[in-house]
Amino acid sequence: MNADDFESLSFERLDGHVLLVTIDRNGSEFNAVDEQLHSELTRLMRLLKEEREARCIVLTGSGRAFSAGGDFDWFPDLQEPGRFEPLRQEGKNLIWDLLDIQIPIVAAINGHAMGLGASIALLCDIIFVAESARIGDPHVNVGIVAGDGGTVAWPLAIGPALAKQYLLTGDPISAEEAHRIGLVNFVAPDDECVDRAIAYAGRIAAKAPLAVQYTKVAVNKLLKDAANTAFDVATALEIMTFQSDDHGEALAAIAEKRDPTFKGH
Numbered sequence: 001m002n003a004d005d006f007e008s009l010s011f012e013r014l015d016g017h018v019l020l021v022t023i024d025r026n027g028s029e030f031n032a033v034d035e036q037l038h039s040e041l042t043r044l045m046r047l048l049k050e051e052r053e054a055r056c057i058v059l060t061g062s063g064r065a066f067s068a069g070g071d072f073d074w075f076p077d078l079q080e081p082g083r084f085e086p087l088r089q090e091g092k093n094l095i096w097d098l099l100d101i102q103i104p105i106v107a108a109i110n111g112h113a114m115g116l117g118a119s120i121a122l123l124c125d126i127i128f129v130a131e132s133a134r135i136g137d138p139h140v141n142v143g144i145v146a147g148d149g150g151t152v153a154w155p156l157a158i159g160p161a162l163a164k165q166y167l168l169t170g171d172p173i174s175a176e177e178a179h180r181i182g183l184v185n186f187v188a189p190d191d192e193c194v195d196r197a198i199a200y201a202g203r204i205a206a207k208a209p210l211a212v213q214y215t216k217v218a219v220n221k222l223l224k225d226a227a228n229t230a231f232d233v234a235t236a237l238e239i240m241t242f243q244s245d246d247h248g249e250a251l252a253a254i255a256e257k258r259d260p261t262f263k264g265h
Contacts, residue, residue: 069115119149136172147238
């Protein structure tokens with residue numbers, strides 16, 4: 001893995017066979033996902049399947065957020081003819097490869113994790129969240145389906161009823177509440193979240209690598225079966241709603257700083 005090949009991700013190899021990966025998109029203090037970051041995250045997951053030196057990975061964000069999800073400035077570009085199919089395939093590769101990584105991944109949600117950012121974090125193996133951070137999937141608030149992993153990650157973590165509570169409203173959830181309902185493993189003080197995640201990763205890395213990795217592979221069969229059931233349908237429906245009048249109204253409302261008026265078409 002060559003760090004020079006990435007502009008929005010940084011890498012640090014730590015003692016104890018731990019690899020620290022940080023989402024750090026230049027020009028976006030909330031690490032919003034644009035075309036480049038989406039592509040780099042997809043490439044990251046593919047490369048981590050081939051990682052051999054690290055025995056545990058810590059994935060975190062820089063600054064004020066883990067990742068705030070899709071960059072609204074990118075969304076109008078997706079209306080151009082021919083843009084959806086490559087993005088659909090890239091998005092599927094991102095999630096499928098994430099689930100195929102044998103090395104355990106500890107997510108350190110240092111700040112807000114929304115949309116795709118939340119999906120990536122919630123599909124990691126152990127999740128630490130900073131006490132001031134919030135987690136949410138606000139796709140419905142911009143008139144689109146949570147097709148980039150939310151309809152897989154949330155029901156698996158907390159069950160269909162609670163998942164629909166948050167996916168159908170787009171309401172964010174506090175770190176404390178996320179821990180109470182079992183969405184995340186640990187809550188940590190803001191200035192200790194990443195360090196605690198690294199320490200926990202070191203504990204995992206000290207175990208027998210094959211035993212750890214094969215245990216993850218076995219458990220992730222459940223996640224992959226769920227993804228196989230729901231992901232393609234959710235993505236297809238997301239593409240449909242990207243082309244809806246309601247999505248256009250949501251983007252216009254954001255630009256004009258007003259509440260959207262949705263009409264169901």
